[in-house]
Amino acid sequence: MTFKDQRLAFAEILKEDYPPEEINSFFYILTEHYFHLNRFETHQKDDAIFPKEKELQFSEILKRLKEQEPIQYIIGETEFFGLPFKVTKDTLIPRPETEELVELVITEFRESTTSLKLLDIGTGSGCIAISLAKNLSNAIVSAIDISEEALKIAKENAQLNNVSVEFIKSDILQTSRLEESYDIIVSNPPYVRDLEKKLMQPNVLDFEPEGALFVRDDNPLIFYRSIAILAKNSLKPNGLLVFEINEYLALEMTQMLTDLGFTFILTKKDIFGKDRIIQCNFK
Template sequence: MKIKDLRTSFVNSLSGLYDSTEILSFFYLLSEEILGLTRVNVAINLDKILSDDEISDFDAAKNRLLHQEPIQYIIGKTDFYGLPFAVSENVLIPRPETEELVDWIIKDRLNSNDPIAILDIGTGSGCIAISLAKKIPEARVYAIDISEPAIKVAEENAKLNKVNVTFIKANILETQDLSIDFDVIVSNPPYVRELEKIEMKPNVLDNEPSRALFVSDDQPLVFYEKITSLAKNKLKKEGSLYFEINQYLGLETKDMIENLGFTSVEIRKDLYGNDRMIKACFD
């Protein structure tokens, strides 16, 4: 089978489940992974004959896509803030909105070369902690997660990106104190309420780790309350607390943070216009 025939078959098989642009993006990602060919190389090698193994690998990937498994899990990697990250079913797939949170922190630190301590709570793949370690090289970066498999993925990603991050296995809800004081505490904790599952696509619901996504409807801010309480005592005098937040609970989250003693709290919208990030500090 030639590449052009495989492409036609691949597109036809997935039509109706995904739009054509997305299907082609899947095809080119798989071409690079399986064939070692970029999109441009594919275009100039459409008559190349594929081996049985190559066809088999494409078929296996196609079947996983038919079951709406995320392409990032299929190829085992993704990009975040311009950096490569390994991903697996044990970690959430990093999202563009989280890149905006990272960018906010980095820009806040642009004019300072002072050594700082950063803590990322609920690190998952390590995308926040590792990106900050890469872009703020003078920082000492620590990261907490409850999942041992997630920490192993994050450790792999730290090596991949050649940064030093101290990873700690811990349940933040059971943590009574943090060992040192921090200049920055950041978290993208579980924040999707059970009632919001109806809004989510099957590729997320059926594949990404639910423990990293969902909170109960009656305690949607449980992680924010705990982390804010810890941050109140463990942030340095001019330190800052950053959260990614549930778009529907921006004002409730802001009020809670202020009620716990922070006097300067700012909500920012993401690229889609949703309330998505909060920064808190003391005046």
């Protein structure tokens, strides 16, 4: 079997499960991961023999893809903000819209010449905290998560990207106060309501950690409210609080933050035109 034979067989087996462009993307992700070949180099090897030992490996991967398992979990890695990250089923797969939250904070503080203290609440794989630490050289970054397994991966990702981040295991819903003061607090907490599960794909519902995704329909802002209350007492003067939010709850978020005394509340849309980020200050 040649590389071309494998590519065609790969597409044939998955054609009932995914659109052609996604199947092609999977194949090139795999050849880059296992053979260190980019798309052009893979095509150059069309007539080369596909290694026998890899045929079995690709066969197993095809079974997992047919079960809708995300490709990122299959290879154990992904890219976020131009950086490599390990991911497991204990961590969410970072989304492109979350990169916009990171970009907002970097743009806001890129010119700062003073030391900054930054906290990421609900860090998961560490993608937000690590990307900010990598791009804000004057930032002292800490990150909180309730999951020991997620924190283990986040620590590995910090080493992988050669940055220093303090990781803290804590249940933010059971935290009465933060121990330090911060210039910036960021968070992408669980925000998908149970009622929205019917809108989600099996690759998310069946594989990504439920506790990092979903909230009860009757209290969807539970994490945001807890974090905002903590931020009131822990943000330095003119400090910035930034959330990734549920697109359907922007008005409720704005009202909640207003009621708590936050000012300069600004909602921003993501690349898909959805209300996705809220930033605010507390005087």
